[in-house]
Amino acid sequence: MVVQAPPQLIGAPLDGFADEARRALERHPEAKLLAFPELHLFGDGYPDLQREEALRGAAEPLDGPRVEALASLASELGVWLAPGSVCELGEHGELFNTQIVLSPEGRLAGSYRKIFPWRPHEPYVPGDRFAVLDLDGIGRVGLNICYDAWFPETTRQLSWMGAEVILNVVKTTTADRAQELVLARANAIVNQVFVVSVNCAGPTGMGQSLIVDPEGGVIAEAPDAEPMLLAADLDLAAVDRVRAHGTAGVNRMWSQFRPGEPAIQLPVYGGRIDPRTWQPSTFSSPATGSSPTTGHVDVVPATVRSVS
Known part of the structure; x- marks a missing residue:
């Protein structure tokens, strides 16, 4: 379930969020x-100032009291809490x-540091790892933050890592929410995944949260x-179905390459598309029994897979 709501103030007791x-x-x-x-x-007030000194003053490590309290709340509620x-x-x-x-169960299941801070407006240091979480009872969820959606490489990478759902959390207070709605649908279409984009409500944010299916259809908005609350029961079998039969029964982007075709060089990345590793991961590659990847893979017990 998506909760489109205005932000809580920095430093406010977590009791207000817990009640929310x-x-x-209910x-x-x-x-x-x-x-x-x-x-x-x-x-940071209205309009939201996002002052670096205020954000830094409220920052804690992930093993600090804030995350500990949020984990306890998740346990009380008996849900996955994002x-x-x-x-x-x-x-x-x-x-x-x-x-x-x-x-x-009341523990930190996974985390993701925003790779593409909204520059020059945000003070954050970029992260350097993608994260896909295998959430019991939900599916494989790729983590994604706001401006990341403007860089198609992020959703592509998460989908390749096996994500069935991209959870894009957003704090858009500006007029470009209209473009983000297009991007949510486009990222879903070109990767054949569900996209959940949850933006903050007014008066701070532009709202217009939405949930998109693997063919770009809007399920809820x-x-x-x-x-507002948006609730949807996602049929994750649709991901496999669309990839097997094609978007609109036609396009199968993950089956583009044929065995033995040469790699396509990508100078902008200093890398390439290799047909041998193009297929998205299912956390167990049919050919090798292990996840196909380039780079280092960390498997955190039970739930998390991340790639640098």
Whole structure:
């Protein structure tokens, strides 16, 4: 379930957020995942100023009291809790915009540091790893924050890593939300995945949260910036179905290459597309029994896979 809501103020007691989450579940007790917008716990007044000194003053490491309290709340609610993103204090004093997911058992299931901060407006240090979480009862969810959606490489990478759903948490207060709606549908289409884009509500944000299917169809959407809940039961079998039969019964982008075809050089990345590794991961490659990847793979017990 997507919660389109205005942000809580920086430094506000978590009791207010806990009540907000409980109210959402009272309306949709069947929900397994509760997702909030980017930096939902870090509002800086209206208009939202996002002052670096205020954000840094509220930043904590992920093993700090804020995440511990959020994990306890997830356990109380018995759901996967994605409270937006938080200001993470790095071990060397860096400030990261970090998306987190807490498990129904009350632990930090995974995290992702925003790779593409909205420059020059945001003060964050970029992250350097992608993250896909295998959430029991939900599916494989790729983590993605706001401006990341403007860089098609991010959704492509997450989809290749096996994501069935891209969770894009957003704090868009500007007129470019109209373009983001196009990008949400485009990223879903070209990667044949579900995209969930949850933006903050007014008066701070532009709202218009939406949930998109693997062919770009809008399943649910908020028509404006008013606070709103969006609930959808995602048929994840649709991902395999669309990839097998094609978008609109025609296009099968993940089956583009034939055995033995040469690699396509990508000078902008200093890399290439290699037909041998083009297929998206299923966390177990049919050919090798292991996940195809370039680079280093970390498997965190039970739930998380990330690639640098």
